[in-house]
Amino acid sequence: MKQEPASSTAAPRRRAGRPRSGVLDRELIARAALKLVVAGGYSTLTMSALAKSLSVSPSALYNHVESKQEIMQWIQEIVMDGVDSTVFETLPLDEALTAWAVTYRDIFAGHAPLIPLIAVLPVSGSPRTLEMYEKVAAGFTRAGWKQEDIIPAIVALESFIFGSALDATAPLDIFDPGENAGGIPNFEGALEAQRATGRNSADAAFRAGLRAIVNGLMAASRTT
Amino acid sequence: MKQEPASSTAAPRRRAGRPRSGVLDRELIARAALKLVVAGGYSTLTMSALAKSLSVSPSALYNHVESKQEIMQWIQEIVMDGVDSTVFETLPLDEALTAWAVTYRDIFAGHAPLIPLIAVLPVSGSPRTLEMYEKVAAGFTRAGWKQEDIIPAIVALESFIFGSALDATAPLDIFDPGENAGGIPNFEGALEAQRATGRNSADAAFRAGLRAIVNGLMAASRTT
DNA sequence: TGTTCTAAATGAATGACGTTCATTTACTAG
DNA sequence: CTAGTAAATGAACGTCATTCATTTAGAACA
Known part of the structure; x- marks a missing residue:
């Protein structure tokens, strides 16, 4: 759990920059x-x-x-690096949030086991993650948001993203009521109608939910 | 993975309703x-x-x-039973969704390890979960929603709820940048402003996000 | 050059786990 | 009284992550 001093290098402790044997780092x-x-x-x-x-x-x-968990954190950092947060520098906030969220979810859908970890992990261990937050927060600031509303908005979006990434790994027939069909007409009707669209329900849910939460947040920021 | 025939009883297979020895069921x-x-x-x-x-x-x-996983599923069913979905019978959709989501998140915040499981588990194994979905779907139908939009809305809400439940288990100081402070002025400013409100950031995020996604979904349903 | 120091690698051992299986136990049906 | 059978037992297994005493080999210093 200990952090190396001020050094930003990832290599193991060594004598004054001189390379040491060891195959690993x-x-x-x-x-x-x-x-x-x-x-x-x-x-x-x-x-x-x-x-x-x-x-x-x-x-x-x-x-x-120190532990396998630490390796998982290293992986998380590399994976997190794939999330595109440059969009906040070029797009209006709502569009940037949408684009950011899409890459964020898509990437972590392939790394679901990391999610319970990240959700609970102090960001202090991950400079690159902090940089991402900085870019996102800058986007909110530039759009004129009240400072105290920014963190909750980011956290809410991340919660939705992580939940959606987990959901993206679910089997396609996850909602099939199986032998329990009957007695649930509203749900089965909705299920059939959704099936008829031919769309993957996890993707449809992510898109609809993302639009809703982004629009909802933007609307709320205008009323306060 | 096999399901017992048509029997709805939870007891182990036995001869014609006659009680059998065994301490367990x-x-x-x-x-x-x-x-x-x-x-x-x-x-x-x-x-x-x-x-x-x-x-x-x-x-x-x-x-x-069959496995420890199956026990986890049994726990999940009991826990899920605590979610209040009767609200859909008495409240307008947006209020019902809000009340339902709040109990849903609060309950699963205490059972985070179940979340990665549920997100991926076929509902067919859990009649009580299906009943919950039926009540939620009925609420949407009653409010006049297009059938094909209902499942995505439910899934989006659940994704947000599960993500928020995970987030609720995070340490309070999760965002403390530690030694990495400096160079991230926007984020640190936002963090300080949020801290100054004295509110728990996970709770604030859940409330703000829930309002946003519910309002956003309701608004979207009116435009199509 | 040779000695010493030390980071790093080794391999054997440990202790949790979840799970399997041959065997026994005790109840019930005939 | 005799089978038959669901259920409990306890001794295994195999797979993990992790620990530790010991060895190895390169660098610093003399």
Whole structure:
């Protein structure tokens, strides 16, 4: 849990910038872990598998990592880097929020196991995540938002994004009532009507919900 | 993964309604599991601990349960039962949605580990959850919504609720930039302003987001 | 050059887990 | 009284993450 001093380098502690032996370092481990995850999903990310992919014994990893959780945090940082938050510099707030949210959800839909982690993780450990927040907050500020309303708006959007990313991993027939059909006419009618549109319901929900929450937030900011 | 035939009883398979020996049954196991969780959190819910709390050996549980995941589903059903969906019968849609969402989030904030499970779980295994959906869908129908818009609206709301429930478990100082302060003026300003309100930011975000998404959805339904 | 220091790797061991299985127990039906 | 059977037992297993005493090898210093 300890943070290295002021150094921004990710490499293990070494004597005055002189390279040291060791096959491993933070960057290497993080990349290898992400590679494993992308190739075979999070269930294949074990310390043994990770060590093997680095041609090293599992215990060697613990010279560079406190726990597996820490590796998950490293992965999270790399993944978070893929979220496009430059849009706030070029687009009006509502459009920027929409574009940002879309990339955010799409990226984390492929990394659902990270979500329960992120939601609870202090941002202090992740400078790049902080930079993202700064860009988003700047977008709100530029649009003239009251300062105290900005954090709640960001958190609300993120909650929706994380929930939607989880939802995106659900099986397509998740709502099929199965043997419990009958006695639920309203729900079944709605289900059938949605099915008839031919659209993926997770995507439709994300789009509709995103438009609603963005419009709703913008409207609220104008009334106060 | 198999479902028992048409029987709606939760008891283990038995001969023509005649009670059989056995200390265990589904209801007992589920209640004991929930009790453990409420007392000590999900990390204390192990098959050994559960068995011990029932004065039984761990392997005995497997005569009634396929896996620990199945127990988690049983817990989920009990917990879901606490969500108040009667409000749709008495309140106008927007107020009902708000009241429903509030109880939904508050309840699952105490059961965060269930969320990644639910988001991906077929509803067919949970009759009571289906009944909830029916009441919600009926509320939308009664309010004159187009059928095909109902499921996406429900899913969007649930995504927001689940995300918010996860967020509610975060530490209060989750946004503290720590040593990374400086260089992120907009974010820090917003953070300070939010702090100055004295409100819990997770709660403020949930309230603001809920109002926004409900208003946004209602507005959208009027334009189509 | 040789000695010492130390970061880093090793491999064996540990302790939780969830889960399986052959066997026993105790009730019920005939 | 005899089977038959659901259910409980306890001793395994296999898979994890993690720990630790020990070894290895490169760099600093003499």
